[in-house]
Amino acid sequence: MKTRHEVLQGTLDLIVLNTLQSLGPLHGYGIAQRVLQVSEGLLALNQGTLYPALLRLEQRGWIKSEYGPSENNRRARFYSITRSGKQQLHAELEQWQLTVSLMTRLLENP
Numbered sequence: 001m002k003t004r005h006e007v008l009q010g011t012l013d014l015i016v017l018n019t020l021q022s023l024g025p026l027h028g029y030g031i032a033q034r035v036l037q038v039s040e041g042l043l044a045l046n047q048g049t050l051y052p053a054l055l056r057l058e059q060r061g062w063i064k065s066e067y068g069p070s071e072n073n074r075r076a077r078f079y080s081i082t083r084s085g086k087q088q089l090h091a092e093l094e095q096w097q098l099t100v101s102l103m104t105r106l107l108e109n110p
Helices: 012-023 028-038 047-059 083-108
Strands: 063-069 075-081
Touching (some): 012 028, 012 063, 047 063, 075 083
Antiparallel strands (some): 063 075
């Protein structure tokens, strides 16, 4: 039985920016579904977590949004990464890699 995990503090922006960089414009539900798919069901983003993050990212200028038709022909807000969002993604990826490296060293050498 798989146990669902919570988003680690500080990683949601990285997850959203990376998803938009990889797949291009997506609506919120599409982002959540992609994260669920890639995590093999271990990480589910709920609306109360995802949509405030999308608003925050848009306010910082890292993503932009525009309305368009969804797969079922409903009006949906599609998000895409901006140039400054790509720069932020690069910075956050570097920071994440440093964090992983540090934690690996600390856990392997108690």
